[in-house]
Amino acid sequence: MSSPAAAPTPTYPSRDNLLVDIQAALRQDGGGGVLVYGGRGMGKTALAQRTLDAAGDCPAPVLIVPTPALRDVPYGALAPLLGGADPAELVSPLSVLRVVLSFLRGRSAGQGVVVVVDDLHLLDRESTALLTQLVGTRALQVVGFAPSPTALSDDVVALAKEGLLGQWMLEPLTDLDVDLLCSTMLGPDVARGVGNRLRARAGGSPLFLEPILDEAVGDGSLRAVDGVWVLEDTELAVPAGATRAVALMVGQLCPAERTALELTALAGMVDPADLVRFSGASVSSLLHEGLLGRVTERGCTYLENRLVPGHILRTTVSSERSRALLQELRAVASDHRSIRPEARIRRAVWELECGESVPDERRLDLAELALWNADPRAALELARGIRTPDHRAVAALYSSTALLALGRPDESRAAVPDGAAGTSSWGSFPATDHPFLLERARSSNLAGRYGETIESLQHLTEVDGGGGARVARVRVTAHALLAEALGATGRSVEARVHSSAALALVDHRPELLSDLRGPAFLRHVGVLVHSGDLADAAEAIRNYTPGGEADYAFCSGGVAVLDAAIDVRRGQFRKALATIRPALVSLRRFDQDAILPYALGIGAWAAAALGEVDQVERWSADFQVAASRGADQFALLGAALIDAARILLAPAATTARLVERARAARERGWHTAEKDILELAVVLGDERSPVLLAEVAAGLEGVDAAVVQAYAEGLVSRDATALASTADRADLLHKHLLAAKATCLAMELYAVDRDEGSRRSLGPVARRRRARIDGTLVLGPADPFTAPTLTPREREIALLAVDGRSNRAIAEHLVVSTRTVEGHLYRIFAKLDIARREDLAASLRELLRGA
Numbered sequence: 001m002s003s004p005a006a007a008p009t010p011t012y013p014s015r016d017n018l019l020v021d022i023q024a025a026l027r028q029d030g031g032g033g034v035l036v037y038g039g040r041g042m043g044k045t046a047l048a049q050r051t052l053d054a055a056g057d058c059p060a061p062v063l064i065v066p067t068p069a070l071r072d073v074p075y076g077a078l079a080p081l082l083g084g085a086d087p088a089e090l091v092s093p094l095s096v097l098r099v100v101l102s103f104l105r106g107r108s109a110g111q112g113v114v115v116v117v118d119d120l121h122l123l124d125r126e127s128t129a130l131l132t133q134l135v136g137t138r139a140l141q142v143v144g145f146a147p148s149p150t151a152l153s154d155d156v157v158a159l160a161k162e163g164l165l166g167q168w169m170l171e172p173l174t175d176l177d178v179d180l181l182c183s184t185m186l187g188p189d190v191a192r193g194v195g196n197r198l199r200a201r202a203g204g205s206p207l208f209l210e211p212i213l214d215e216a217v218g219d220g221s222l223r224a225v226d227g228v229w230v231l232e233d234t235e236l237a238v239p240a241g242a243t244r245a246v247a248l249m250v251g252q253l254c255p256a257e258r259t260a261l262e263l264t265a266l267a268g269m270v271d272p273a274d275l276v277r278f279s280g281a282s283v284s285s286l287l288h289e290g291l292l293g294r295v296t297e298r299g300c301t302y303l304e305n306r307l308v309p310g311h312i313l314r315t316t317v318s319s320e321r322s323r324a325l326l327q328e329l330r331a332v333a334s335d336h337r338s339i340r341p342e343a344r345i346r347r348a349v350w351e352l353e354c355g356e357s358v359p360d361e362r363r364l365d366l367a368e369l370a371l372w373n374a375d376p377r378a379a380l381e382l383a384r385g386i387r388t389p390d391h392r393a394v395a396a397l398y399s400s401t402a403l404l405a406l407g408r409p410d411e412s413r414a415a416v417p418d419g420a421a422g423t424s425s426w427g428s429f430p431a432t433d434h435p436f437l438l439e440r441a442r443s444s445n446l447a448g449r450y451g452e453t454i455e456s457l458q459h460l461t462e463v464d465g466g467g468g469a470r471v472a473r474v475r476v477t478a479h480a481l482l483a484e485a486l487g488a489t490g491r492s493v494e495a496r497v498h499s500s501a502a503l504a505l506v507d508h509r510p511e512l513l514s515d516l517r518g519p520a521f522l523r524h525v526g527v528l529v530h531s532g533d534l535a536d537a538a539e540a541i542r543n544y545t546p547g548g549e550a551d552y553a554f555c556s557g558g559v560a561v562l563d564a565a566i567d568v569r570r571g572q573f574r575k576a577l578a579t580i581r582p583a584l585v586s587l588r589r590f591d592q593d594a595i596l597p598y599a600l601g602i603g604a605w606a607a608a609a610l611g612e613v614d615q616v617e618r619w620s621a622d623f624q625v626a627a628s629r630g631a632d633q634f635a636l637l638g639a640a641l642i643d644a645a646r647i648l649l650a651p652a653a654t655t656a657r658l659v660e661r662a663r664a665a666r667e668r669g670w671h672t673a674e675k676d677i678l679e680l681a682v683v684l685g686d687e688r689s690p691v692l693l694a695e696v697a698a699g700l701e702g703v704d705a706a707v708v709q710a711y712a713e714g715l716v717s718r719d720a721t722a723l724a725s726t727a728d729r730a731d732l733l734h735k736h737l738l739a740a741k742a743t744c745l746a747m748e749l750y751a752v753d754r755d756e757g758s759r760r761s762l763g764p765v766a767r768r769r770r771a772r773i774d775g776t777l778v779l780g781p782a783d784p785f786t787a788p789t790l791t792p793r794e795r796e797i798a799l800l801a802v803d804g805r806s807n808r809a810i811a812e813h814l815v816v817s818t819r820t821v822e823g824h825l826y827r828i829f830a831k832l833d834i835a836r837r838e839d840l841a842a843s844l845r846e847l848l849r850g851a
Helices: 013-027 044-055 076-082 093-108 125-136 154-161 175-186 194-202 206-219 240-251 255-267 272-279 283-288 310-316 319-332 341-353 360-372 376-384 389-405 409-415 434-446 450-462 469-488 492-508 510-530 534-542 551-570 573-587 596-609 613-629 632-649 656-668 671-683 689-698 703-717 720-732 736-752 756-771 792-802 807-814 818-832 837-850
Strands: 033-037 060-064 113-117 141-146 165-169 222-225 228-231 292-297 300-305
Touching: 013 033, 013 044, 013 141, 013 165, 013 175, 044 060, 044 113, 044 141, 060 076, 076 093, 076 125, 093 125, 125 141, 125 154, 154 165, 175 194, 175 206, 194 206, 194 228, 206 222, 206 240, 228 573, 240 255, 240 310, 255 272, 255 283, 255 292, 255 300, 255 310, 255 319, 255 341, 272 283, 272 300, 272 319, 283 292, 283 300, 319 341, 341 360, 341 376, 360 376, 360 389, 376 389, 389 409, 389 434, 434 450, 434 469, 450 469, 469 492, 469 510, 469 671, 492 510, 510 534, 510 551, 510 671, 534 551, 551 573, 551 596, 551 736, 573 596, 596 613, 596 632, 613 632, 613 818, 632 656, 632 671, 632 818, 656 671, 656 689, 671 689, 671 703, 671 736, 689 703, 703 720, 703 736, 720 736, 720 756, 736 756, 792 807, 792 818, 792 837, 807 818, 818 837
Parallel strands: 033 141, 033 165, 060 113, 113 141
Antiparallel strands: 222 228, 292 300
């Protein structure tokens, strides 16, 4: 795997596309050029150089780089166009124009000239007037780079309005850009969502992205575990190089402007009047330069930092200066209740960073706001310091929720006081308060108390509050949690209505709710997977687009686990293993959905189906440690899958534990989990389970439940025709494993009934369906029309066994474990329909003769 230091720096697709657009604009007849706007650190200088390189010699390109030092020097930046003219020739604007035109004629050799101007807004007034005149007369084309239109002169803006200059915005890097950087610098094995989190931390800036990536690798925040690059549960550090770069930017400003930028970075937002009184800086100048931006909230206007991401700018401010700025701001500013929540949170965190105390009531309010604004680190910092007895229980609830969002479920559970499920344990916190009900529902779902969630949240999905952001967030979260609870209890049709409603609300107001997309989507796809709607679930995952830094945990863990669950249910065990391995690496470090035990179970079941005995044992051992970290239902499902994997590799083992786990799911009201576990027991040949499976499936909603019920009833009645029909229905639902198993059993029953015609007709169908299934989980009856096939490894092991070698001797010869040899022999015996080693030689001779 390549080191970040040795890897080449990639070009970014979004920049490549913009460069293509610029070149196309320059080729247009009558076009005067292009203006490209972008903030500091967005790569304007790099794109200017690429534009120059791409222009080549036709038309001839010229690069002009204005600087603040030359801003007051007439024609100071135009030296490349003056061709070494004598100062005596530059006595008037007309004489300068003649010199420049002469240079252009000599430079162009009859072709047009492209002038690339980096930092066009720093061009002196006389040079700007000359360039606009030349563009207007089509004497040259210009590609100018500036922070914003407001930073340019009226003459340049007028050319754009007249259509002579095209205008493009240099947007922050996309997820595709960052993923390409990661794969170039780290290699292909990078956990899902790593690039998304790096992009958010860098603010989409190329200037900061690579240093942050290098720093993360250097300090171990981003490291390769089992060959997969994953992020640790830490806040990514700001590299010293990035701090120096920002300090250099700020150092070029006058003291008043520097103070204004530091203040907006520390406080989040500042009232314009307060900023002027405090720093004396010219607000219009800072806005003109694109260093500050206006934000309107509830009819009030505030200013925020637009220079670089605030968390990076804050690293340039010493703690002493930070405390002094806070004290001085407090002396001139009032408490603005209309300020955005994220700025109110930032102000409180700033006060804590300066060692000041924040009243518990205010901390509690802001901790809640931080949770709503997908800032669990701030929520945890605010909630943990609350000591007032009346507020302590609610603070513990917020701490628990923040820890869960940070992927620390063990600490999350420990933070909740005993008996938290009951309203009486929450002190004076009103049991009808919406945030309280939602946080308690999260805890209830984690503990598998789905009935409590269903009872408490039904009315919240229709709560009315004038359409504000807070009400919208309540409704999205209520729909998602309710969908999770309904799906677990077998009410999949209702669950899908609520999960779809949650996603529809997010899509309707993405500017307010995009951070809720991941949690809502996870529950939506979970409902689809566990209700058997595999095609829709797979399609949803393919089309998912990350929505922010908080999506890292979902992309690297939850989405991958659900993807693997789909593959397992389809019998695509090799694909499931390829998906689950990197997901497990991520989940061991960041498991905000408490899904690790379930993921280990899926991995073990897939490995068992492929005969990977050693892997099953490793993941089974990992499960014993991780079981307590998972949500209760996920822990039970994971345990059932581990049991099934061991039974599959040791046919003499009993399925009694699986049936007991299904009974435990029924006692908790987890009917979907009960159905899933009983399906495993049926696949493994438990004779009691078909009756139980038919009973539980009859009480569940959805088409999948109806198919499972028909399958179980066909097993009980030993009805070959019913099983064959059920197999067809299962195939349409992409339940390939059930379809193959039902087809093979139907053939077996037709053979018992001596119905060779029906059996023969199912032969090609059975072969086609079994071919979709990896491994030998579905073997079915011997097919007289198709000889069994062994893989090259199975044939090699079979021949060694016939030669009289022991399992240990075969393992030493092939450099594998004894358990792996045993697993291969079990599948060989199953394929050849034999039970003893003594029968292997005769069966193998028949197979080789047929081949």
